[in-house]
Amino acid sequence: MKVQQISVFIENKTGRLAEVTRVLGGADISIRALSLADTSDFGILRLIVDQTDKAQAILRQDGFTVSKTEVVAIEVPDRPKGLNEILEILEQAGINVEYMYAFVDRRGGRAIIIFRFEDIEKALATLPKSGVQLIKSEIFQTP
Amino acid sequence: MIWNDDFETLPREAIEALQLKRLQQTVARVQATVPFYREHFARAGVSADQIGSLQDLRRLPFTLKQDLRDNYPYGLFAVPLEQIVRIHASSGTTGKPTVVGYTRRDIETWSELMARSFAAAGADKGDVIHNAYGYGLFTGGLGAHYGAERIGASVIPMSGGNTKKQIMIMQDFGSTVLTCTPSYCLFLAEAAAEEGLDIRNFKLRVGIHGAEPWSEKMREEIEQKLGIKAIDIYGLSEILGPGVGIECIEAQNGLHIWEDHFIPEIINPESGEVLPHGEHGELVITTITKEGIPLIRYRTRDITRLLPEPCICGRTHMRLKRMSGRSDDMLIIRGVNVFPSQIESVLFNIEGIDPHYQLVVDREGNLDTLEVQVEVNEKTFSDEVKEMQNLSRRIRKDIKDLLGVTCSVRLVEPKTLARSEGKAVRVIDKRKSLDS
Numbered sequence: 363m364k365v366q367q368i369s370v371f372i373e374n375k376t377g378r379l380a381e382v383t384r385v386l387g388g389a390d391i392s393i394r395a396l397s398l399a400d401t402s403d404f405g406i407l408r409l410i411v412d413q414t415d416k417a418q419a420i421l422r423q424d425g426f427t428v429s430k431t432e433v434v435a436i437e438v439p440d441r442p443k444g445l446n447e448i449l450e451i452l453e454q455a456g457i458n459v460e461y462m463y464a465f466v467d468r469r470g471g472r473a474i475i476i477f478r479f480e481d482i483e484k485a486l487a488t489l490p491k492s493g494v495q496l497i498k499s500e501i502f503q504t505p
Numbered sequence: 506m507i508w509n510d511d512f513e514t515l516p517r518e519a520i521e522a523l524q525l526k527r528l529q530q531t532v533a534r535v536q537a538t539v540p541f542y543r544e545h546f547a548r549a550g551v552s553a554d555q556i557g558s559l560q561d562l563r564r565l566p567f568t569l570k571q572d573l574r575d576n577y578p579y580g581l582f583a584v585p586l587e588q589i590v591r592i593h594a595s596s597g598t599t600g601k602p603t604v605v606g607y608t609r610r611d612i613e614t615w616s617e618l619m620a621r622s623f624a625a626a627g628a629d630k631g632d633v634i635h636n637a638y639g640y641g642l643f644t645g646g647l648g649a650h651y652g653a654e655r656i657g658a659s660v661i662p663m664s665g666g667n668t669k670k671q672i673m674i675m676q677d678f679g680s681t682v683l684t685c686t687p688s689y690c691l692f693l694a695e696a697a698a699e700e701g702l703d704i705r706n707f708k709l710r711v712g713i714h715g716a717e718p719w720s721e722k723m724r725e726e727i728e729q730k731l732g733i734k735a736i737d738i739y740g741l742s743e744i745l746g747p748g749v750g751i752e753c754i755e756a757q758n759g760l761h762i763w764e765d766h767f768i769p770e771i772i773n774p775e776s777g778e779v780l781p782h783g784e785h786g787e788l789v790i791t792t793i794t795k796e797g798i799p800l801i802r803y804r805t806r807d808i809t810r811l812l813p814e815p816c817i818c819g820r821t822h823m824r825l826k827r828m829s830g831r832s833d834d835m836l837i838i839r840g841v842n843v844f845p846s847q848i849e850s851v852l853f854n855i856e857g858i859d860p861h862y863q864l865v866v867d868r869e870g871n872l873d874t875l876e877v878q879v880e881v882n883e884k885t886f887s888d889e890v891k892e893m894q895n896l897s898r899r900i901r902k903d904i905k906d907l908l909g910v911t912c913s914v915r916l917v918e919p920k921t922l923a924r925s926e927g928k929a930v931r932v933i934d935k936r937k938s939l940d941s
Contacts, residue, residue, distance in 0.1 A: 367888070369886070369887075369888035371881050371886050371916075371918060372918070373916075373917055373918045373921070378918075399890045401890060401893075401894070403915050403916060404881075404893070404916055404917075406888055406889075406890060406893070408888055425918070425919060425920050426918070426919075427881050427882060427883055427886045427918065427919050428883070428886075429883060429886050429887070429888055431888045460889055461889070461890075478888070478889075
């Protein structure tokens with residue numbers, strides 16, 4: 363139930379982000395979710411796309427530094443306390459979150475949160491037992 | 506292999522006797538034929554007949570790069586122009602170029618010393634020597650070319666640039682020896698990898714690299730990335746060009762300076778005082794066989810030390826420790842002396858870091874600032890901000906620990922720092938433009 367995420371190193375310079383989306387767009391790759399972590403000098407763009415390997419290859423070809431990371435996508439009920447319930451489960455199990463970002467899946471009436479865990483295996487072993495709904499990577503692919 | 510056994514393994518006393526004889530001849534000749542030297546010696550209150558021993562060398566005044574500039578173009582030539590068969594010049598990026606001329610015998614000497622150098626690096630007549638030093642006014646290309654022909658190797662006169670073609674030829678022609686600057690060498694490896702080629706599978710065996718200071722770590726990097734032995738060569742156009750000194754492949758530790766043609770001294774760059782063997786300082790060279798433009802006690806600005814100990818290769822000529830920088834490249838940052846090569850060695854000690862870096866020195870208010878720009882690659886890149894910040898912090902800390910200088914670190918995208926086909930530009934000193 364792991365989901366592949368690609369990360370791209372981006373200098374804080376005008377037009378670099380647009381260059382990434384231009385390259386992806388040019389290769390007909392759809393972005394499903396993204397987050398940008400930024401510092402004063404550089405940013406790290408994290409992307410879930412429909413064709414991970416292809417995206418990684420063409421971004422590399424364009425001179426970007428790209429890495430692939432395994433993350434977990436979790437379904438959260440789209441209502442008050444939805445996220446809090448998940449975080450409490452993680453806290454009780456002692457599972458450390460490196461970072462996370464969320465988006466709302468309108469069709470499914472749910473929120474999806476992408477988690478990068480310090481120990482992904484432990485998270486995968488624990489979460490389903492507590493009734494947390496993991497999302498399969500297939501939903502990010504274009505049908 | 507030793508190219509010229511007679512001279513390369515001369516006992517010390519014989520070297521010194523030969524040096525004295527040749528020094529006396531050279532000093533007498535420049536005093537007689539070069540007005541600059543006649544006046545220069547007179548001002549210092551010394552003349553050729555006072556040179557009775559090698560110790561007397563230090564009575565003679567230094568020659569500076571500025572003296573070549575002041576006498577531009579031909580003022581320091583010791584023979585009439587009709588005896589000069591070749592003219593080279595430095596790049597002249599900081600003003601008028603320094604011009605040097607070679608007589609037919611000088612070209613012979615140069616070829617001979619480059620042949621010795623190739624042999625010391627383990628090259629032989631069966632080798633295919635891929636010469637990627639620039640041909641032209643710069644001495645690197647033709648200097649290496651003539652030496653390579655002298656040993657009977659097959660020379661490919663590539664010159665610099667045109668990287669894709671370099672790689673194709675290197676692969677198709679089966680080049681076994683590569684001569685180029687150390688930074689260009691790594692650039693070639695990188696460019697080959699981009700084309701999906703592993704340069705380690707080529708026939709290359711030895712690289713002979715010089716024309717810019719480089720570190721031991723950079724050697725390791727080159728040897729590993731190209732699968733070759735990387736040999737350090739030294740030279741400067743004012744003295745001859747490449748082939749003034751070279752490491753032997755047996756020891757790869759220090760560059761034998763051909764003492765039957767040059768007398769090296771190490772001085773304190775500030776006081777001019779001659780330092781004992783083993784101490785760090787500026788290299789001063791006196792040419793004792795050159796005809797076209799002999800130079801007496803030329804201050805090279807290169808920082809090194811002399812290793813007089815015998816070498817395992819059997820050559821008796823003293824060695825120069827790898828150049829740690831140039832006294833005029835030395836950055837003074839908030840009062841601390843910093844050589845770019847020191848920062849380079851810090852970076853190389855950090856796992857995964859690429860050799861591509863640039864130093865930007867500036868001034869804010871009255872305070873010097875140093876920014877170290879380092880390219881991120883897939884080995885050093887992490888999707889976690891804290892990991893990337895750890896990397897910056899680590900670089901900052903290691904530089905502070907080693908050099909005592911606080912710097913800022915800027916992580917930049919790969920291939921954004923300028924690649925050089927000749928000498929790498931490592932330092933951008935914005936303070937210089939503030940001064941002028």
